[in-house]
Amino acid sequence: MKWLGLILALLAATLAAIVLGPASVPAGELLHSPIFWELRLPRALLGLLVGGSLGVAGASLQSLVRNPLADPFLLGLSGGAGLGAVSAIALHLGGAWTLPLAAFAGALLALGLVFRLGLVAGSVLDPRVLLLGGVAVGAFCGAVTTAIVTLAEASELRNAFLWLWGGLSGASWQTVTLMAVYVPLPLVVLLAAARPLDLLTLGEEPARHLGADVLATRRRVYLAASLLTAAAVAVTGVIGFVGLIVPHLGRALFGGRHRVLLPASFLAGGILLVLADTLARTAVAPRELPVGIVTALVGVPLFVLLLRRWTAD
Amino acid sequence: MRRWASLFAVLALTCRATDRGAAAGPAHRIVSLAPSITELLFALGAGGQVVGRTVYCLYPPAARAVPSVGDGLNPSVEAVAARHPDLVVLYRSPQTEMAARQLEALGIRTMMLRHDRLEDVARTAQRLGRATGHAATGDSIARTIDSLLAPPIPVPAVRIAYVVWDAPPIVIGGGSFLDELAARAGAANVFHDLSTPSATVAIETIASRDPDWIAIVRDSAGAPPPAWAARREWRTIRAVREGRFLVLPADLFGQPSPRAPEAVALMRQLLSR
Amino acid sequence: MDRGLILDVRDVSFRYAGATRDALAGVSLAVSAGEFVALLGPNGSGKTTLVRVALGLHAPRAGTATVLGRPAGEWPRQALARVVGVVPQREDNLFPQRVRETVRLGRYPHLGAWTAERAEDRAAVEQALERCDVAGLADRWLWALSGGEYQRVRIARALAQEPQLLVLDEPTASLDLRHEMELFELVRGLVDGQGLAAVLVTHDVNLAARFADRLVLLADGVVRAAGSPADVLRRDIAEAVFGWPLTISSVDDRPQLTPLRRR
Numbered sequence: 147m148k149w150l151g152l153i154l155a156l157l158a159a160t161l162a163a164i165v166l167g168p169a170s171v172p173a174g175e176l177l178h179s180p181i182f183w184e185l186r187l188p189r190a191l192l193g194l195l196v197g198g199s200l201g202v203a204g205a206s207l208q209s210l211v212r213n214p215l216a217d218p219f220l221l222g223l224s225g226g227a228g229l230g231a232v233s234a235i236a237l238h239l240g241g242a243w244t245l246p247l248a249a250f251a252g253a254l255l256a257l258g259l260v261f262r263l264g265l266v267a268g269s270v271l272d273p274r275v276l277l278l279g280g281v282a283v284g285a286f287c288g289a290v291t292t293a294i295v296t297l298a299e300a301s302e303l304r305n306a307f308l309w310l311w312g313g314l315s316g317a318s319w320q321t322v323t324l325m326a327v328y329v330p331l332p333l334v335v336l337l338a339a340a341r342p343l344d345l346l347t348l349g350e351e352p353a354r355h356l357g358a359d360v361l362a363t364r365r366r367v368y369l370a371a372s373l374l375t376a377a378a379v380a381v382t383g384v385i386g387f388v389g390l391i392v393p394h395l396g397r398a399l400f401g402g403r404h405r406v407l408l409p410a411s412f413l414a415g416g417i418l419l420v421l422a423d424t425l426a427r428t429a430v431a432p433r434e435l436p437v438g439i440v441t442a443l444v445g446v447p448l449f450v451l452l453l454r455r456w457t458a459d
Numbered sequence: 460m461r462r463w464a465s466l467f468a469v470l471a472l473t474c475r476a477t478d479r480g481a482a483a484g485p486a487h488r489i490v491s492l493a494p495s496i497t498e499l500l501f502a503l504g505a506g507g508q509v510v511g512r513t514v515y516c517l518y519p520p521a522a523r524a525v526p527s528v529g530d531g532l533n534p535s536v537e538a539v540a541a542r543h544p545d546l547v548v549l550y551r552s553p554q555t556e557m558a559a560r561q562l563e564a565l566g567i568r569t570m571m572l573r574h575d576r577l578e579d580v581a582r583t584a585q586r587l588g589r590a591t592g593h594a595a596t597g598d599s600i601a602r603t604i605d606s607l608l609a610p611p612i613p614v615p616a617v618r619i620a621y622v623v624w625d626a627p628p629i630v631i632g633g634g635s636f637l638d639e640l641a642a643r644a645g646a647a648n649v650f651h652d653l654s655t656p657s658a659t660v661a662i663e664t665i666a667s668r669d670p671d672w673i674a675i676v677r678d679s680a681g682a683p684p685p686a687w688a689a690r691r692e693w694r695t696i697r698a699v700r701e702g703r704f705l706v707l708p709a710d711l712f713g714q715p716s717p718r719a720p721e722a723v724a725l726m727r728q729l730l731s732r
Numbered sequence: 733m734d735r736g737l738i739l740d741v742r743d744v745s746f747r748y749a750g751a752t753r754d755a756l757a758g759v760s761l762a763v764s765a766g767e768f769v770a771l772l773g774p775n776g777s778g779k780t781t782l783v784r785v786a787l788g789l790h791a792p793r794a795g796t797a798t799v800l801g802r803p804a805g806e807w808p809r810q811a812l813a814r815v816v817g818v819v820p821q822r823e824d825n826l827f828p829q830r831v832r833e834t835v836r837l838g839r840y841p842h843l844g845a846w847t848a849e850r851a852e853d854r855a856a857v858e859q860a861l862e863r864c865d866v867a868g869l870a871d872r873w874l875w876a877l878s879g880g881e882y883q884r885v886r887i888a889r890a891l892a893q894e895p896q897l898l899v900l901d902e903p904t905a906s907l908d909l910r911h912e913m914e915l916f917e918l919v920r921g922l923v924d925g926q927g928l929a930a931v932l933v934t935h936d937v938n939l940a941a942r943f944a945d946r947l948v949l950l951a952d953g954v955v956r957a958a959g960s961p962a963d964v965l966r967r968d969i970a971e972a973v974f975g976w977p978l979t980i981s982s983v984d985d986r987p988q989l990t991p992l993r994r995r
Contacts, residue, residue, distance in 0.1 A: 209826065212824075212826050214826070214827070338845040338846070339845075340845075341840050341843065341845060344837060344840070345837060345840060347825065347826040347827060347829075348823055348824070348825060348826075348834075348837065349820075349822065349823050349824045349825075351820045351822065351823075352818075352820055352823050354789070354809065355787075355813065355816075355817075355818035355820060356813050356837060356838070356840055356841060356893070357809045357810035357811075357812070357813035357814075357840060357841040358809065358840075359809055397827060401830075401833065402827045402828070402829060402833070403833065
């Protein structure tokens with residue numbers, strides 16, 4: 147029943163995204179309009195893919211680092227991506243794909259750094275160290291980014307920060323295809339780790355006694371979730387709040403079992419982002435709000451509602 | 460004539476409010492903290508009195524010989540003070556207000572200017588002219604700009620949109636001098652209804668407003684179309700598909716400038732191709 | 733190899749990295765099906781370390797530790813979890829969970845990454861809930877349970893693994909008298925009724941003496957005494973190990989230690 151509701155919400159959100167927009171396109175002409183085919187449809191699909199990736203990544207990482215306040219971007223990836231993007235602009239590297247590629251490379255670098263930091267005693271991936279290391283790496287990258295922007299002369303650097311704020315404005319069939327091809331593998335890895343993740347929520351020792359390979363699970367989950375996040379940042383900048391809120395929405399509706407929570411987080415994340423983007427495009431038309439603000443404005447009341455229902459239990 | 464007189468009166472009042480020590484005589488060591496101000500100072504013939512500029516002040520070429528004091532919007536008070544100026548001219552904004560107060564505390568005279576639109580440039584030219592001992596040139600520049608602005612806005616022959624960034628798409632709105640330049644050149648800015656100088660919009664908004672030309676500001680006049688023009692989603696805009704790009708040189712169009720009449724003329728010429 | 737011998741630890745010695753002395757020195761422990769063994773000893777005597785070495789979490793420096801005849805370190809984790817159900821001392825539940833959900837986790841050693849739960853899994857969960865007398869609490873949140881109820885739920889989870897051996901590490905540490913008795917009765921009942929083996933680490937010497945078949949008394953990483961409660965809980969041994977004057981009495985034909993006041 148709840149799944150049906152989720153699927154319906156997904157369809158409704160997608161419908162709203164392709165029908166509504168700052169440009170008024172009459173419903174009859176929709177299917178003939180390039181605005182529909184080249185702009186709104188890929189944008190809605192990208193919203194589903196990116197929102198879903200952030201939702202799933204958030205759910206897995208919250209369990210991995212044992213912190214309900216963890217957000218996919220807490221692990222330093224946003225800082226790395228920003229640094230990559232800004233460096234590319236400062237070095238005047240041209241090309242249509244330079245920004246996303248540089249952001250992705252930067253995110254991977256941050257990922258590697260935090261992973262290395264997390265290798266306590268040579269092999270154990272300690273969740274607390276991951277968290278702290280992520281915050282540290284993120285802050286460091288952010289500082290270097292600001293320094294570059296302050297010192298370098300390219301006036302386009304000022305606009306790089308706007309890109310980093312995040313948005314689906316760069317959506318195209320190319321980016322959608324890229325994400326659609328890229329996302330399934332990390333998703334499958336995370337789903338395969340669903341049961342070990344359930345066990346990990348009990349703690350390392352109980353999980354081990356129940357048969358979980360703690361180290362392998364941690365490594366896989368960290369890498370898969372981070373790769374999803376890195377791709378999301380590369381394509382749409384930093385869209386905050388989705389990865390933080392959606393897992394809790396999922397938990398409140400579907401419970402904590404990851405076999406159910408992960409797919410639910412994927413769907414819910416997609417719905418949230420698509421809804422937020424539609425609002426961002428239409429609320430103050432012809433202007434556009436940064437989508438990260440709208441995800442917070444939409445997500446928080448939803449979360450408060452569910453929280454109240456849940457604590458009343 | 461009476462219109463100008465009342466304007467002068469308003470100007471005099473505001474000048475008295477913000478120009479502390481205006482009666483102290485023309486400034487000889489001026490630090491300019493905005494490219495448009497630097498350009499204006501040189502146009503006034505006060506170039507020799509400029510002892511400091513921001514790192515972005517690249518026009519006119521003679522300005523590059525002046526030592527840089529760093530950023531203009533977030534100025535380093537120390538670097539500015541190190542030039543021993545007797546006048547610092549800043550572009551008004553919350554951060555520069557703070558810097559101005561700090562400079563005043565050091566006993567340095569400051570002048571806050573804000574000129575997003577062309578008529579502001581005229582008034583600014585006069586104020587700066589008086590402050591630097593080039594009042595006559597200042598008045599002359601003001602007259603040139605006023606005469607540009609005096610006639611009614613011509614009926615637009617084409618529609619354009621200025622696109623300054625692609626991710627996210629940023630366009631120029633009605634609050635900017637670029638909007639005015641376009642209007643004087645006979646081109647209607649499709650985003651004139653937005654009151655701010657710039658705004659973020661969706662690509663589909665640009666596409667649905669269907670400008671005839673996309674105007675972009677570049678360092679050199681012969682620059683190729685921007686990288687984003689090749690992307691599928693941008694090609695939903697007719698002007699992008701047809702390659703109708705208006706490439707405007709940054710030295711004329713990058714900031715509100717006393718050479719506005721030249722800019723308008725160039726634009727008209729480009730549009731008539 | 734004895735039939736029914738599940739855990740066989742022989743002469744193990746083990747030292748934690750960076751420690752100055754052995755945590756275990758020449759310790760042996762054998763547990764067979766249908767046996768209830770209690771591990772006793774003061775803090776730091778090596779009880780928990782012995783359990784860890786016995787289950788292959790640490791490799792001993794000397795000696796062997798086997799489970800069902802196979803070296804403990806060589807058991808694949810999931811396979812071992814189908815034989816041994818452990819209720820560790822500490823558990824830190826990250827997110828709110830209901831009783832039935834947490835007991836279901838006990839079935840995971842029987843499930844692969846992609847296999848769905850089968851009827852036998854659901855049956856095992858229900859049975860475990862029944863046997864631990866927490867079936868009525870199945871839909872309650874864990875955080876709403878009392879200490880005693882929560883411990884029984886954890887034992888139910890271990891039972892859901894359908895193990896041959898139950899290992900409990902200080903399960904009654906913070907329980908009141910009634911819940912402590914209930915827990916010991918429960919373990920005794922499982923050993924007698926199901927033929928399970930049980931190793932229970934505890935500080936409660938007297939209850940261990942009342943309920944267990946065998947006691948193993950550790951001190952400073954060495955076995956000071958092992959055998960029936962009557963053999964182990966003798967005044968001279970107990971006073972030496974616990975470092976306090978004692979008197980021995982008897983309840984249900986089992987020795988009971990009572991510490992004397994220093995006068």
